[in-house]
Amino acid sequence: MPVRWGLIGATVIAREWMIDAIREAGGEIVSVMSTSTERGKAYAEEFGIPLAVTNLSNLFASGVDAVYVSTTNERHRAEVVAAAEAGIHVLCEKPLATSLSDARDMVLACRKAGVVMGTNHHLRNSATHIASRDIIRSGRIGRPLSARVTHAGYLPEHLQTWRLKDPTAGAGAILDLTVHDADLLRFILEDEPETISTLTQNSGMAAEGIEDAALSLIRFRSGLLAHLFDGFTTRYARTGVEVHGTDGSLFASDCMPQRPSGTLTLRTADGDEEIVLDHKNYYVRGVRAFHDAMAGKGAPPSTGEDGLISLAVALAALESAKTGQTSAISTGLDS
Structure with a gap:
């Protein structure tokens, strides 16, 4: 069964790289969240994503196994911590946050919840x-x-x-x-x-x-x-x-x-x-490794801790x- 992904952010990097990478790596994108109803619906229609939502609760309720976070950096903490508390694995864009305290909170929340956290440092791939x-x-x-x-x-x-x-x-x-x-x-x-x-x-x-x-x-x-x-x-x-x-x-x-x-x-x-x-493709290689980590086989190429250090x-x-x-x-x- 494919990994079911939700996109937190209807963003340029998801458009240009990550949507195709997730699908090529065997994942399925089931939902996208945008704070703009119109933007989210248009984005979902453009990329054949079944559901567009405007809040995290509805995204998590769509049955996602993992989320890809690519909103602006000051929003990452709240989004990653909420996903961790919902028991959902997280691949987050860099930088993880705009402060070390926020990034530490993200890493610790994922540790506590026992979910995989990766930082999308694609150059490792x-x-x-x-x-x-x-x-x-x-x-x-x-x-x-x-x-x-x-x-x-x-x-x-x-x-x-x-x-x-x-x-x-x-x-x-x-x-x-x-x-x-x-x-x-x-x-x-x-x-x-x-x-x-x-x-x-x-x-x-x-x-x-x-x-x-x-x-x-x-x-x-x-x-x-x-x-x-x-x-x-x-x-x-x-x-x-x-x-x-x-x-x-x-x-x-x-x-x-x-x-x-x-x-x-x-x-x-x-x-x-x-x-x-x-x-x-760097992103396909990274998502495949993330899927493996979700299955208990190794770690993401760049972990949450790696993102904290960078x-x-x-x-x-x-x-x-x-x-x-x-x-x-x-x-x-x-x-």
Whole structure:
């Protein structure tokens, strides 16, 4: 029997990626919630979703096994906690919330209820990044010493809304992009971030007081230093991830978009080796793993706890940019 999903939010990311991913992974979407009756009905009709509702109670009553939460970030806490209390599994968009206390409440509510909680950090499901992690784990680059992430491009016009204007919803490049970088580096390096120093930029795309680009330096527990550049304003930037070790380096290019893409080169004393990659849809792979976790087979690619850590990094980056000082990274949650 397919997993029955409810969508909390009639959103762009669900439209562009998650509806197809849930269905391709074998799930069934039975309901969608929007606070606008007209928008919800139109959305349900467009995507062949049987039921459109305007509140959580009716969504939960539609017989859903899991919910996908993709509303604006300040709404996540109430929606995730309500789903957990109803005994429903939760896949939530990043960042989990706009405060650590809200994100902690979400993680603890899911723990208490015994439901699976995943954070939709899709980049963990990229063939490029999985191969990078496996190569590092195998020791082929020796001890990792430094890393660099470029996660910059041009924010599409249809997304130039709350991300550029509404700080209460989690606007800015840091909460939108740096959270991904933090989670991805933890995944690839299997190391934990401890401190961060950040400078921000407003080039005029975002409202005053909101960053549309940021440059950060993270020190990891091993001593590794990672340099991150995140931004909404560079139309022609090439995304990439580099990891440099004592015995080799990895160069991943064009590897940060939502669509499956990327090349990976391993450079050692033997020369350059192009790594063969089997690209698959990141979101489909993530939903399949989430279904497995619901069935008691493993964990989601990125858990609620992982989402809490990536949020802690982003909030520490914002604090560093505000104070001009290096910020410590802590979730305030025991393992």
